[in-house]
Amino acid sequence: MSRTTNSSLTNALRILKSFSIDHPELTLSEIAEVVGVSKSTACRLIQTLESEGFIYQNMNFNTYRLGSSVLALSNTVVDQLAILKETTHFLKQLTAQTGESSHIAILDNNEVIYLKKEDSPYRVQLLSHIGRRNPAHCTASGQAILAFKKPTTIEKLFERDLGKVTQYSITSLPKLQQLLATVRTRGYSISKGEYIEGIVSVGAPIYNKKNQVFAAVSVAGPKKRMLPDLQKIVDNVVFTSNNITKYVQAHVKDVDIETFI
Structure with a gap:
């Protein structure tokens, strides 16, 4: 494959990834800016994607x-991730508790992607949704997964930058490594306003049959509701992660789990 063809493919994939629930429609200029190409190049790539x-x-x-065509592919992925269908009652119970x-x-490079969500019964809810990407280093889910990666892997993932999202975000690689060591020891993570000020989240790892951490379960809410019952919430999250792990290791084939890794 030539460098030009490879570059075109990369840019086409970047165009597809530029759409989200927050930005479901984009203009040609917006697409060109996000991908970092000229409007003429963006137009050519869009025409190809449109034809397919x-x-x-x-x-x-x-x-x-x-x-x-994207919908058809997404349905195929959902069917492959059999575990998502089986974890609904775990999340419902966790939210009820x-x-x-x-x-x-799950982790995708230095970001987490939310695959499943159970909404809080409160009228005002979090700005999170299935498919949303958040920086892994300042979220409980991300920290719960990163804690079980090799330190050298963490260095590669964050060699460019540890983005400061709020005043509480970790921006130093040594401090992140130190935090992850603590998370690894105690088996859960707590993020207090690191991604959204005033929001506290608790996350715990989920293991596959090979005893590898491939995902995380988490709970998040306003600190005024989370902090008074924090230890109880931690216990519930850890209990849920253990139950999901037991289910995965007992019932889910390795091929299904590999999809996450």
């Missing part, structure tokens, strides 16, 4: 959104 059904143009507003939103997330 991956992008659809809204002629009324001259914007673009993801097409039906804590009163807060619960999640299952």
